Amino acid sequence: MTDSTEYFVVKQRALPEVLLKVVEAKQLLETEKAISIQDAVERVGISRSSFYKYKDDIFRFHDNSQGTTLTLTFNMDDEPGVLSDVLKIIADCGANILTIHQSVPINGVAALSLSIQVLETTKNVSQMLLCMEQQKGVRHVKVLAKN
Numbered sequence: 001m002t003d004s005t006e007y008f009v010v011k012q013r014a015l016p017e018v019l020l021k022v023v024e025a026k027q028l029l030e031t032e033k034a035i036s037i038q039d040a041v042e043r044v045g046i047s048r049s050s051f052y053k054y055k056d057d058i059f060r061f062h063d064n065s066q067g068t069t070l071t072l073t074f075n076m077d078d079e080p081g082v083l084s085d086v087l088k089i090i091a092d093c094g095a096n097i098l099t100i101h102q103s104v105p106i107n108g109v110a111a112l113s114l115s116i117q118v119l120e121t122t123k124n125v126s127q128m129l130l131c132m133e134q135q136k137g138v139r140h141v142k143v144l145a146k147n
Contacts, residue, residue, distance in 0.1 A: 009143045021046045022054045060126060067118065069098060069147045070125070074112040074132070075140040078105035082137035083112065089135065090114075093128040094121045109139065 012020065025040040034040035041051050076082045083102065090097055096117040103111040118125055133141045 009146075018046055018050050019054055019058050022051055022058050023060060025051055026055060026059070067120070069145075070116050070118060070143060071145040071147075072114045072116065072129075072132075073140075073142050073144050074114070074138060076110055076112060077137040077139065078108050078110050079137050082135070083110075085135050086112075086114075086132055086138065089128060089131045090116055093123040093125070093131075094119060095125075095128065113144070 021044040024044045025034070025037070025046065028034035028040040028043060029037065034043060037048060037051060041048050074086065076086070087097065087100075096119060098115040098117055099113075101113045122128075129141060129143070132138055
């Protein structure tokens with residue numbers, strides 16, 4: 001089996017607990033709340049071998065997205081203010097909107113694609129996506145590309 005450098009965006013609920021604990025251990029080390037790898041893995045309840053096996057392959061989405069362009073697709077209700085609310089979430093998180101394309105609504109649902117630039121000052125991208133998904137009138141949010 002060859003070592004592929006293919007990436008996937010996976011929601012947290014789909015990840016095995018060990019991978020989430022590796023991320024948690026890495027965060028303890030980065031924030032200096034743990035003084036060693038042994039200390040970090042003991043705190044989160046995983047083995048050192050699990051940490052070393054996955055440490056270079058798992059990271060929070062936001063940790064690796066600064067300076068990139070994300071292309072998102074949405075399905076949203078054709079109601080006044082829904083698009084405006086989504087754009088406000090992006091603005092509040094400090095991302096830069098590059099392109100917006102909205103289709104003519106069919107059966108009360110509009111398809112939208114957005115390209116946004118993630119800046120150094122952009123807040124947590126994962127949280128931004130979650131806020132969009134939970135926004136009233138938004139039916140579906142998907143990351144299509146990350147450049």
